[in-house]
Amino acid sequence: MAVLKIRTNPDPVLRKKARKVNSIDVSVNRLIDNMIETMQESSGIGLAANQVGAPLRIVVIQESDDEVLVLINPEIVETVGERTVIEGCLSVPGYQAEICRAETVRVRAKGRHGRLIRRKASDLLAQAIQHEVDHLNGVLFIDYLADKSQLFKTGSRPD
Ligand code: NI
Numbered sequence: 511m512a513v514l515k516i517r518t519n520p521d522p523v524l525r526k527k528a529r530k531v532n533s534i535d536v537s538v539n540r541l542i543d544n545m546i547e548t549m550q551e552s553s554g555i556g557l558a559a560n561q562v563g564a565p566l567r568i569v570v571i572q573e574s575d576d577e578v579l580v581l582i583n584p585e586i587v588e589t590v591g592e593r594t595v596i597e598g599c600l601s602v603p604g605y606q607a608e609i610c611r612a613e614t615v616r617v618r619a620k621g622r623h624g625r626l627i628r629r630k631a632s633d634l635l636a637q638a639i640q641h642e643v644d645h646l647n648g649v650l651f652i653d654y655l656a657d658k659s660q661l662f663k664t665g666s667r668p669d
Contacts, residue, residue, distance in 0.1 A: 511547040514562040518601045519650060528558070528565045528646040531582050534624050538568070538582075542622055545570045546578050554600045556638040558645030561601050569642035573635060581619035581627065584643055588616040595637050597651045598664060605661045609654040611637050 517523050531538055541564055549557040549570055556571040571579040591613030598606040614632040617639050621627045631639055641651060652661065 511543045513551045514544050514548045516548065516552060516557075516561055516600050517563055518603060519652070521601070523560050523563050523565060524601055524645070524650060525648040526560065526565050527648050528560045528567045530567050531620075534582060534620070534622060538566070539622060541566070542568060542570065542580055546580075549578075552600050555634070556642045557600065558642045560645055560648075567646050569639075569646065571635065571638045571642060579629075579635075580622045581617065581639070581642075582622065584617050584619035584639070584646070586615050586639065586643055587618050589640075590614045597637070597641065599641070599651055601645075602650060602652060604664055605652075606664050607651065607655055607661050609651055611640050615639055617643075 541559060545557050545559060545562060545568065548562060549572060556569060559566045559568040567583045569581045569584060573579045589612035592610055593613050594608055595611050596606050597609050613636065614630060615636045616628070616630050619627045652658070655661065
């Protein structure tokens with residue numbers, strides 16, 4: 511496995527819509543292993559493939575200390591509610607902002623062995639799924655801000 515370089519804003523790869531994975535082959539599995547290692551090395555909660563320069567619809571999310579959720583071609587099929595969250599991103603290092611996310615989501619995807627995954631998620635997991643699926647569509651959390659002055663340095667909450 512290898513730790514990959516994380517692309518940061520304004521790298522154009524972050525703005526491209528990632529393409530569907532057609533076959534979960536050796537190279538896709540290697541990419542997933544490397545994404546997991548890169549996420550864990552960076553203490554991130556999630557990582558999308560285009561953040562490491564691979565424009566494919568794959569995300570990995572650290573669900574708990576020893577569980578990683580791998581979603582291939584994820585689709586959010588339902589969102590319910592709204593809540594204000596503080597969000598950051600490995601591709602926007604050092605900054606966070608308050609944005610609005612759905613409270614719960616239902617996601618459909620393939621797992622790394624090709625089986626169909628259907629998950630209902632809430633709280634931080636729902637937030638992470640929305641954030642990572644946004645990445646696959648070329649969207650960053652800063653796009654939800656009316657004004658870049660709404661960004662604050664990580665660790666310093668706004669008044
Ligand atoms: Ni991100």
